[in-house]
Amino acid sequence: MSGQKHILEHYIKEKFSDLESLSIAGLEKLPDGWESDNYLLTVEYGSVTQTRVSWVWRIYSGVGSQAKAVWEFNSLERLRGAGYPVPRVILLEAEHSPIDRPFIIMEYIPGEVMWDLLDKVPAERQVRLIDHFCRLFVQLHDLDWKQFDDSLPEDAPFFFIDQWLDEARGVLQNFPEVDGSLFLEWVAARHDLLACARPSPVHQDFHPGNILVKADESAIVIDWTNFAVTDSRFDLAWTLMLAHAYGWPGLRDQIFQGYKYHAGKPVEQIEAFEAIACARRLLDLTVSLTQGAERMGMSAQATKAMRNNMEAHRRVYRLFIERTGLQIQTFDKLFGKSD
Incomplete structure (x- = not known):
């Protein structure tokens, strides 16, 4: 397991402690934007019946990256609440990132x-x-x-x-x-x-x-x-x-x-x-x-x-x-x- 993947798995196990036997099944680089690095994050959880879900791990770059992470997360929440078609956000980490860069985790949209x-x-x-x-x-x-x-x-x-x-x-x-x-x-x-x-x-x-x-x-x-x-x-x-x-x-x-x-x-x-x-x-x-x-x-x-x-x-x-x-x-x- 790569160092970054190991760090992330430890982090999400703490954040999603209610998900039993959670582990990272895959971490795949997606095309980057001009402001972020993006990964397809596949996780598995459950000891009896195993569930597999895919998320996007979006890591922000550049000046003001912490503010951008917070702003995008909150904007997505409000837009989704207003009925506009945007991804569902799952987690925001702006201040205590284990990789020293702010990030959000949101649903993966196949398309x-x-x-x-x-x-x-x-x-x-x-x-x-x-x-x-x-x-x-x-x-x-x-x-x-x-x-x-x-x-x-x-x-x-x-x-x-x-x-x-x-x-x-x-x-x-x-x-x-x-x-x-x-x-x-x-x-x-x-x-x-x-x-x-x-x-x-x-x-x-x-x-x-x-x-x-x-x-x-x-x-x-x-x-x-x-x-x-x-x-x-x-x-x-x-x-x-x-x-x-x-x-x-x-x-x-x-x-x-x-x-x-x-x-x-x-x-x-x-x-x-x-x-x-x-x-x-x-x-x-x-x-x-x-x-x-x-x-x-x-x-x-x-x-x-x-x-x-x-x-x-x-x-x-x-x-x-x-x-x-x-x-x-x-x-x-x-x-x-x-x-």
Whole structure:
């Protein structure tokens, strides 16, 4: 038994002392995210009739990893309580981890990643999957936001754009190598167009890679470290930016049209929010590629993954220029040329 497996088995025997004869039957590495290491953890228990269950052991990396573990665990509990399709969380260990990194244990969802399915299924099923994706997205944004944060003002339409501007100014002070002043001025000049009619629960990284499709075609949404309540257009724009840069031609428009159809209403000023999404992505990439992804709260392996996808990152920058008419010197150096 590996050292890590032995440590974990001792730990879970203490935490689940009511499960007789508990042991680890398997510990298999799963594909990593940019913020965590993930394992398929199979345990057996019972002395007479033996039961075998599969869990996910999710270990967090980077700056603020303890807070991320707590936040994701609590967010998953609240979302599941609200009836949204997320994994059931089983255990949180943030302060006394036996491996010196915070982690959670949650149920394992057998299924396929929606991105992988989209690449190989016939066109008619691809359309159904994207429609399901859009329905899940609208369902999230339609949840009662007060279940998640009742401290937010109810009648303050500019609260979230003001909050974003304040936070962006603070973030850029920490990264003086990126001069984003022109972009902040660009957003501020459009301030009065960016009123929010209703706060929404948001994922902030909602893409087909974070959707697991089960055999019965139901779906579960994973990876909730960035869960928040804000203007849903921040969330939608991030997804559209990812679809434009990392998907196939036309995917961005397909998702946008599907989202509007299921929402039953227009989405105003989405191009401005796409510009904001591009800026967020480009800042994350710039700092990670030049100083290491750990500084942005991600794992060291994330930097390698980023370097392998430079042409997609250039598409993000081209979209930023298209939406704003601005060019930023630091971004130009990294993303301004195509292979």
